Amino acid sequence: MSLPPPLPEWTLPNVPPALVVDAERPRAPGHGQRLIEVAVGVLVDAQGRVLLTTRPPGKAYAGCWEFPGGKIEAGESLEAALRRELQEEIGLQIGAVQPWRSLVVDYPHALVRLQVCLVRDWSGTLHMHEGQSCAWQSLPVQAAPLLPGSVPLLQGLQGLVLQPPLAP
Numbered sequence: 566m567s568l569p570p571p572l573p574e575w576t577l578p579n580v581p582p583a584l585v586v587d588a589e590r591p592r593a594p595g596h597g598q599r600l601i602e603v604a605v606g607v608l609v610d611a612q613g614r615v616l617l618t619t620r621p622p623g624k625a626y627a628g629c630w631e632f633p634g635g636k637i638e639a640g641e642s643l644e645a646a647l648r649r650e651l652q653e654e655i656g657l658q659i660g661a662v663q664p665w666r667s668l669v670v671d672y673p674h675a676l677v678r679l680q681v682c683l684v685r686d687w688s689g690t691l692h693m694h695e696g697q698s699c700a701w702q703s704l705p706v707q708a709a710p711l712l713p714g715s716v717p718l719l720q721g722l723q724g725l726v727l728q729p730p731l732a733p
């Protein structure tokens with residue numbers, strides 16, 4: 566049996582989002598036809614805390630707490646996108662990443678697929694290049710307001726044992 570040709574990575578018609586945010590707000594025409602791929606990094610420190618940052622002024626849901634990350638560019642791998650975004654946004658150079666899960670979220674501004682990786686290995690000093698705030702948070706996190714799409718990720722993390730890295 567021959568399989569149908571794969572869809573381009575950036576289109577995903579008729580796939581129901583896992584989460585619809587602000588459903589009462591209008592969506593632009595064609596909104597559901599374009600899926601924006603987003604690389605999201607969950608940095609976990611030796612105490613099992615995770616790094617959250619606020620969304621910069623001028624972006625949708627500005628001021629909400631999220632995990633660092635951003636859109637994957639055409640032709641870019643998830644890992645490369647995450648490495649670039651974390652360098653650009655928070656000034657860290659990440660090592661190996663562990664793909665964890667993905668989640669489709671329907672926002673009024675965009676339909677996005679979050680591709681989430683756990684990151685335990687990085688170097689450099691945290692520097693917020695886009696005017697964000699940052700906070701290392703133990704689970705359950707106290708930071709508020711949270712970006713709606715990040716809430717299920719935080720809930721999932723809570724069920725996951727956040728193991729500190731093995732001692733050398």
Ligand SMILES: Nc1nc2c([nH]c(=O)n2[C@H]2C[C@H](O)[C@@H](COP(=O)(O)OP(=O)(O)OP(=O)(O)O)O2)c(=O)[nH]1
Binds near residue numbers: 631635677712713715
């Ligand atoms: N970085 C990040 N984005 C998230 C999370 N949860 C969530 O729903 N999102 C959504 C919000 C945005 O619609 C999308 C990320 O897009 P973005 O606009 O922040 O990406 P970017 O930094 O590449 O931005 P841009 O300047 O290129 O527009 O993913 C999260 O935990 N981290």
